Amino acid sequence: MSISPEEIKVVPRGPEPGGAGGAYRAFGETLRGLRTTMGRLFDEPVTIQYPEEKTPVYPRFRGRHKLHRFEDSHLEKCVGCSLCAAACPAECIRVVAAENDPENRVSAGERFAAVYEINLARCIFCGYCEMACPFDAITMGHDFEMADYNRSDLIFTKEMLLAEAIDRTPLRGEGE
Amino acid sequence: MSRKVPNRITLTIDGREIEADEGAMLVDAAKQGDIEIPVFCYEPKLGQPVGACRMCLVEIEGIPKLQTACSTPVRDGMAVHTRTEQVKEAQNGIVEFLLVNHPLDCPVCDKGGECPLQDISMGWGNDRNRVIDEKRHFEKPVPLSPLIAIDRERCIMCYRCVRFSQEVPEDAQLQILERGDRSYIGTFSEQPYIAPFSGNIIELCPVGALTSYTYRFRARPWDIEQGGSVCTLCPSQCNVSFTIRDEQVKRVLARDNPEVDDGWLCDKGRYGFQAMYSLDRVLNPLRYEGGYPVPATWPEAIETAAAGLREAGSRTAALVGDASNEEGFIVQSIVRDALGSADVDSRRAPAADRETVVALADPAISARTIDIDTADVVLVLGTDPIHSSPAFDLRVRKAVRRNGTALAVATDRPSALDGGATEVERYAPGEAANFLIELAAAVRSGADTGVAGLLRGAEEAVVVWGERIGRGQKGPEALAALLELAGSLGFADRPESGLIEIPDVANARGLREVGCLPDAGPGLSETAKGRDVEAIRAGLESGEIDSLLLFGVDPLRDFPDTEGWRRALEAAGHVVCFSMTATETTEYADVVFPLESHAEKDGTVTHPEGRLQRVRPSAKRPGDIHPGWMVLAELSAAIGHETGINSAPEALEAITEAVPFYGGLTGERIAGRGIRWQDGQAAEDFTATLLSTTAADPVPAGVAPAAAEGSAGEDSGGAPGGIRPTESSPAGRELNDSGALTLGTYRDLWADSTTDLSPALNYLMPAQRLEVSIADARRLGLSRGDEVSVNSGETSVNARVAIRGALAEGTCFLIEGTIEDNANVFSRGEPARVEIGRPEVKLDLVAAGGDGEAGEQ
Numbered sequence A: 001m002s003i004s005p006e007e008i009k010v011v012p013r014g015p016e017p018g019g020a021g022g023a024y025r026a027f028g029e030t031l032r033g034l035r036t037t038m039g040r041l042f043d044e045p046v047t048i049q050y051p052e053e054k055t056p057v058y059p060r061f062r063g064r065h066k067l068h069r070f071e072d073s074h075l076e077k078c079v080g081c082s083l084c085a086a087a088c089p090a091e092c093i094r095v096v097a098a099e100n101d102p103e104n105r106v107s108a109g110e111r112f113a114a115v116y117e118i119n120l121a122r123c124i125f126c127g128y129c130e131m132a133c134p135f136d137a138i139t140m141g142h143d144f145e146m147a148d149y150n151r152s153d154l155i156f157t158k159e160m161l162l163a164e165a166i167d168r169t170p171l172r173g174e175g176e
Numbered sequence B: 001m002s003r004k005v006p007n008r009i010t011l012t013i014d015g016r017e018i019e020a021d022e023g024a025m026l027v028d029a030a031k032q033g034d035i036e037i038p039v040f041c042y043e044p045k046l047g048q049p050v051g052a053c054r055m056c057l058v059e060i061e062g063i064p065k066l067q068t069a070c071s072t073p074v075r076d077g078m079a080v081h082t083r084t085e086q087v088k089e090a091q092n093g094i095v096e097f098l099l100v101n102h103p104l105d106c107p108v109c110d111k112g113g114e115c116p117l118q119d120i121s122m123g124w125g126n127d128r129n130r131v132i133d134e135k136r137h138f139e140k141p142v143p144l145s146p147l148i149a150i151d152r153e154r155c156i157m158c159y160r161c162v163r164f165s166q167e168v169p170e171d172a173q174l175q176i177l178e179r180g181d182r183s184y185i186g187t188f189s190e191q192p193y194i195a196p197f198s199g200n201i202i203e204l205c206p207v208g209a210l211t212s213y214t215y216r217f218r219a220r221p222w223d224i225e226q227g228g229s230v231c232t233l234c235p236s237q238c239n240v241s242f243t244i245r246d247e248q249v250k251r252v253l254a255r256d257n258p259e260v261d262d263g264w265l266c267d268k269g270r271y272g273f274q275a276m277y278s279l280d281r282v283l284n285p286l287r288y289e290g291g292y293p294v295p296a297t298w299p300e301a302i303e304t305a306a307a308g309l310r311e312a313g314s315r316t317a318a319l320v321g322d323a324s325n326e327e328g329f330i331v332q333s334i335v336r337d338a339l340g341s342a343d344v345d346s347r348r349a350p351a352a353d354r355e356t357v358v359a360l361a362d363p364a365i366s367a368r369t370i371d372i373d374t375a376d377v378v379l380v381l382g383t384d385p386i387h388s389s390p391a392f393d394l395r396v397r398k399a400v401r402r403n404g405t406a407l408a409v410a411t412d413r414p415s416a417l418d419g420g421a422t423e424v425e426r427y428a429p430g431e432a433a434n435f436l437i438e439l440a441a442a443v444r445s446g447a448d449t450g451v452a453g454l455l456r457g458a459e460e461a462v463v464v465w466g467e468r469i470g471r472g473q474k475g476p477e478a479l480a481a482l483l484e485l486a487g488s489l490g491f492a493d494r495p496e497s498g499l500i501e502i503p504d505v506a507n508a509r510g511l512r513e514v515g516c517l518p519d520a521g522p523g524l525s526e527t528a529k530g531r532d533v534e535a536i537r538a539g540l541e542s543g544e545i546d547s548l549l550l551f552g553v554d555p556l557r558d559f560p561d562t563e564g565w566r567r568a569l570e571a572a573g574h575v576v577c578f579s580m581t582a583t584e585t586t587e588y589a590d591v592v593f594p595l596e597s598h599a600e601k602d603g604t605v606t607h608p609e610g611r612l613q614r615v616r617p618s619a620k621r622p623g624d625i626h627p628g629w630m631v632l633a634e635l636s637a638a639i640g641h642e643t644g645i646n647s648a649p650e651a652l653e654a655i656t657e658a659v660p661f662y663g664g665l666t667g668e669r670i671a672g673r674g675i676r677w678q679d680g681q682a683a684e685d686f687t688a689t690l691l692s693t694t695a696a697d698p699v700p701a702g703v704a705p706a707a708a709e710g711s712a713g714e715d716s717g718g719a720p721g722g723i724r725p726t727e728s729s730p731a732g733r734e735l736n737d738s739g740a741l742t743l744g745t746y747r748d749l750w751a752d753s754t755t756d757l758s759p760a761l762n763y764l765m766p767a768q769r770l771e772v773s774i775a776d777a778r779r780l781g782l783s784r785g786d787e788v789s790v791n792s793g794e795t796s797v798n799a800r801v802a803i804r805g806a807l808a809e810g811t812c813f814l815i816e817g818t819i820e821d822n823a824n825v826f827s828r829g830e831p832a833r834v835e836i837g838r839p840e841v842k843l844d845l846v847a848a849g850g851d852g853e854a855g856e857q
């Protein structure tokens, strides 16, 4: 395709700085930056050695979910009502409930979650499930390290969510 | 009396002008103006409103106090307000009262998310409750029956369940116990609520007080999808809606269709879905090698089946049972067009010939289901709807209860409807013909007593008759008499009178009309006469027929003459069996193809009144099951006959082309509610082409009901419970000292594979029982629960004795289709004479616990 001369639009350039202005443009800004560099030259390094060291998160940080048990009876708080699944905008929660056997209770109510799965690959960490839960059975934890090699490993089951989280994420204290 | 078209009147609600039927209730009228009035106890299906809950209070100009909209009929010019301060206050108050004792356990409650109480509290309630006292406490949940759990804490005492039990199936088992704030729902002495329609109360309960054990906690409303279909477990063909989660049926709900089922389901339809997931379900094609089933691929199985059928050619016969119209149509086309045989049948025992089938299908003398509602007289003849088609039982009861319809029952076995009947006639097993001949004669001669008198005096009359009266040697006579009766009652000229046949299998009417009859092709057209089911059996045994195609039938369980069928299946050279589950019959097959259930199928079925209805796929086909029409089309092609059918709609198209009176019925027209072909454009076609060519005289010659002339008009001597001695059958009562009784058999509602294969229904499976009259029991020294053996010649079955007061002396009854001791071994066309003895081998029978009695008080 050839371009005819009429189609070419000439856009004028700004004036080329020359002389002092040019020299400042070439060196001045660079030196200003270098001053900061040099000034920090003898400071302690601020790199956080991530896997070994971690930035603390805020208390209301919404990380990986946790399911809870009652502290006294150790029954699961979740009754399998599926309200979290209904609230979830990413539709990543799946609950299949079942009836409790009074002899061998799993939760305190009539029903319990026989299957409770969250697909963390889909979760957008909005925390709606936590808000929907009438029993405070699910909360957003602080854990954000969930990378894995396999998508299906990102589907967290009830056992995984109930398990005491290995508290790897430090929490930011008051006023920090 | 006939259906009236009500006047239209105008009223204003909230300033909006609304047109409504005169006499309609205010709530219903308001709906037409898009105004919602909250209700709890109002449910038109249950009959007259009771005004128990007061949720529906509204202000009507000119009346100082608030009125219940559910029980106030509209008047012309009425001015109603539903949103005034006064109304709001009342609504808030009612909700507050309802919640006084209602536990707020919505998260664990099964109803949560589909609960009218939740909706109404949110929409019309206050957000605060002033009551701080302790709520009522009950043990929760307790079983009301093996199928239903009741949580009395949640109950808001709306009485819907009690009203259902008292007024719809009239079993009156549910009661309100105690009084005042202590009242609760239950049964007397905590008996389980066992009744054929019990499941309906779960759907009726506006809160989570009544829940289904099979659905409890299985899913939440946002986890599920609903798929509408039709239940094909019996000829009532109730409209259902399947609740699907994870592509499986979890629950079955009624899909109200007032013209078919009135919004009720029987428990078989409601809980029988479990059979779809039973371990006995055939999930992939099987080939039998050396007597053992081995899984086969589809092409392999089709090739094996086709090779056998091709080889047998015209020496092939087919029997069709649980099939859609499409499937039936292709089966008969395989037999007739691909193999050149004419031996195809869809009945369990030979019955009416083509001429009679055509004459009986005449739209002019056919009634619609809803004609029962408004008829002056209903005659239930030779069928007990509670067992054969439960929805009809409810409809007849409704007519009697709400419309004052006079009911006449004429059956061999005491029926569940006897209680509400004005006239009850009992004939000896197999003697329907004599009764009918007499009845027809009585009507002709102008008798005005008994059933004849009732029928003659009626402005509109409906005869609900069972297929079985047409069986046996005297079957043709019985049907001729029936036609004569319709003729002399002038059904043809009475728009809301007529006959409805209750067939033995769900889609019997459709299968006949698409050509699954030995002497009628698609559209009941004339064809080369083939063998009927009994002749097919005999032909197999004698080797005249070599190959057998069974589609959705289980002869060894369902057909009369079990032994004969066993011999026939053994003699058959090649058996291709389409079956949903593994049965005794499939063991005789060379190839077994899996069948879809009614939650998976795509096709049409025809209701006994001629209504085509669509069975729609809602759930996933488990395993490696292919659609029935597809397998049949492939099979046909493999035999060498292309059907040209490549999709389900094409299959329907093929039918509407081949059956002239189905003409113009497309899937869209049939839609969700179905359409009677008699109302389609092609009804005249039926009259013009079929009726004019067959019976100019609707009564086939040679069966003039002269035999009964003598007794015509004579007082119907038989009191309920006594057999009416007819001239041609003085037998009935006659006893011989040997103690032989005339055996009748009947198909119990629960005696089929759906019950065995659904764990929830298992407990309803009847063990064989012998019903005898009090007199015979006394004479033979039998008492309830005795184990006896019933013998006729070589054949014998064991049963437990059940004594029934209403049974006529000299007769006894056994159940067909039980797992063990199936009474079908006796039936060989004519009723057997049986001797009652003590069993030689003690069998450890499971106690029936009077289960079959459930609906028959």
Ligand code: SF4
Pocket (backbone or CB within 6 Å): A077, A078, A079, A080, A081, A082, A083, A084, A085, A095, A113, A129, A132, A133, A134, A135, A136, A137, A138, B107
């Ligand atoms: S976590 Fe909470 S909201 Fe989710 S199912 Fe369990 S109880 Fe219900």
Ligand code: SF4
Pocket (backbone or CB within 6 Å): B154, B155, B156, B157, B158, B159, B160, B161, B162, B185, B204, B205, B206, B207, B209, B210
């Ligand atoms: S159990 Fe349900 S249907 Fe029966 S009275 Fe109570 S709330 Fe109404």
Ligand code: FES
Pocket (backbone or CB within 6 Å): B038, B039, B040, B041, B042, B050, B051, B052, B053, B054, B055, B056, B057, B068, B069, B070, B071
């Ligand atoms: S709905 Fe009107 S009183 Fe209950």
